[in-house]
Amino acid sequence: MKLFGVLGDPVSHSLSPVMHNAAFRALGMDCEYHAFRVNKDNLYNAIYGAYALGFGGLNLTIPLKEKALGIVDPADPAKQIGAVNTIDFKKGITGYNTDGVGARMALTGSGIEIKGKEVLLLGAGGAARAIAFQLAKDGASVIIANRTVERAESLAGEVSRVGRSTACGLDDLKNQIQNCDILINSTAAGMSPKISETIVTSDMMHKNLVVFDIVYNPINTMLLQEAKKAGARTIDGVMMLVYQGAEAFKIWTGCTPPVDVMEKAVRERLS
Known part of the structure; x- marks a missing residue:
């Protein structure tokens, strides 16, 4: 099983696990996505720990996006933007930004x-x-x-x-x-x-x-x-969450996720 996650502080509000796990199930992929509370001081250790443990990738939320820029190898446009919300581990530790x-x-x-x-x-x-x-x-x-x-x-x-x-x-x-x-x-x-x-x-x-x-x-x-x-x-804000998540999913897996399934999962949980 390949693990993925979102790091943030706070992070309990995040519906990224609901959204991504719905996509993994729909595609029959042996993957799981979880939320982890991590503060700025522990971000370096958390990212490198996930890399060492063989995670497939990470998302970052408040207040870690800008701090991560100095930890990862940022790709464009993350480097230009000055903030990272997606990390991929296939070739080292590469930071992306899918928010825009x-x-x-x-x-x-x-x-x-x-x-x-x-x-x-x-x-x-x-x-x-x-x-x-x-x-x-x-x-x-x-x-x-x-x-x-x-x-x-x-x-x-x-x-x-x-x-x-x-x-x-x-x-x-x-x-x-x-x-x-x-x-x-x-x-x-x-x-x-x-x-x-x-x-x-x-x-x-x-x-x-x-x-x-x-x-x-x-x-x-x-x-x-x-x-x-x-x-x-x-x-x-649901569709921005879904679309930025879909872009991250593509970066990690090379697969196009079912956006409709992701949206449905989020809206059902919120309702």
Whole structure:
């Protein structure tokens, strides 16, 4: 049996095990996927321990994606993004990032055009980095809004090398949102157990806005509830989870997983 896993702190909320194990069963593969709580200080030992034990691969979640960059051999675009969410062990310890592809496919799969759109991205962490680079490369203009403005400005400067990107704080979000086509939350606001949190409320939105929350637990986050009040279109975080997971699955196994099976497993568990 080949083992796979997700490392994070916290990690009990992760539905990656449910999703990947459903795909392994559907394909008749002798593999299992588990969640392991690992903090930043123990990340090096955890990655090399999994490598030594013969794991097939790993995923990384909050708050390990950026720390991993200095531990693994990063492939593009992980090196450019500055964050790793997938590790493969076939040829050493190679780091990848599938978050950006997952976000793009979640949007395009919902019929949302990216090129030429104004995107307001909340957050400047590991997932935000991947999303910002991907959407800027796809032709969107990305505004990165973060509580620490300096961090948003730093990321926007990096993203500007591949596309259009600017930065702002959280004090002028209403005006920023009025000029945007797509709002994406890449922060942990609204994630279980803090389900009542949201950075943006309905009075700050407009009805032509697309609101995409990458938080998937709960599915109907407070942000998405507020968006529905405003008459905006909503996209939940399940499909980004599924699509980024499918890309990781391909990297590890060389096989295309059943995306519909993965999505069904996640939504059934959340419901």
